[in-house]
Amino acid sequence: MAKVKKKVKTIKIDLDKCNGCRACEMVCSAFHATPKYSSNNPARSRIRVIHDPMRDLYLPVYAGEYTAAECMGKDKYIIDGKEYSECDFCRASCPSRDVFKEPDSGLPLKCDMCEDDPAQEKPLCVQWCLNDALVYEETEVEEEEKEEVKQEDVEIGVESMIDKYGLQKVMDTVARMAKKE
Numbered sequence: 001m002a003k004v005k006k007k008v009k010t011i012k013i014d015l016d017k018c019n020g021c022r023a024c025e026m027v028c029s030a031f032h033a034t035p036k037y038s039s040n041n042p043a044r045s046r047i048r049v050i051h052d053p054m055r056d057l058y059l060p061v062y063a064g065e066y067t068a069a070e071c072m073g074k075d076k077y078i079i080d081g082k083e084y085s086e087c088d089f090c091r092a093s094c095p096s097r098d099v100f101k102e103p104d105s106g107l108p109l110k111c112d113m114c115e116d117d118p119a120q121e122k123p124l125c126v127q128w129c130l131n132d133a134l135v136y137e138e139t140e141v142e143e144e145e146k147e148e149v150k151q152e153d154v155e156i157g158v159e160s161m162i163d164k165y166g167l168q169k170v171m172d173t174v175a176r177m178a179k180k181e
């Protein structure tokens with residue numbers, strides 16, 4: 001199979017530098033508003049900051065993949081004397097919590113590194129983080145060419161709608177829409 005070069009984008013998080021200002025959440029939600037920058041609502045952001053000032057705990061987390069099942073057990077971690085739950089670090093949009101879900105539709109949100117917007121030199125949250133807690137890195141890797149599976153995004157959307165509203169309701173809605181056409 002042919003090899004192709006692929007750009008891998010990474011954002012490193014330096015917890016010691018994050019002060020919980022939440023500018024990253026604001027700009028991300030504004031960029032993804034429709035129309036762009038028409039509103040901002042952290043609940044629509046693809047980065048969320050777990051913050052607990054009483055414990056001096058600030059943890060930015062990027063939205064990753066959708067998962068239909070919640071974990072059976074959740075571990076606790078003590079790092080630098082601060083206690084974190086496993087969920088604090090988790091990037092998944094999952095049934096057991098509200099983060100990384102579009103508030104109106106319940107559809108999962110995922111960081112898109114700002115949609116490859118050519119106007120952006122770096123992802124917006126990195127640009128807006130004045131404390132340098134978010135550091136953008138790009139590397140190039142070689143891998144085997146794969147067929148692009150665009151269907152995957154559609155399936156994830158449908159699966160999460162079924163989780164939220166139930167299979168019957170989704171099927172009834174699709175049937176109603178089909179009748180209208």
Ligand code: SF4
Nearest residue numbers: 018019021022024129
């Ligand atoms: S913008 Fe930077 S310092 Fe502010 S909450 Fe986000 S990661 Fe933390």
Ligand code: SF4
Nearest residue numbers: 028111113114123125
């Ligand atoms: S990289 Fe872009 S899409 Fe991802 S969390 Fe940051 S601002 Fe949002």
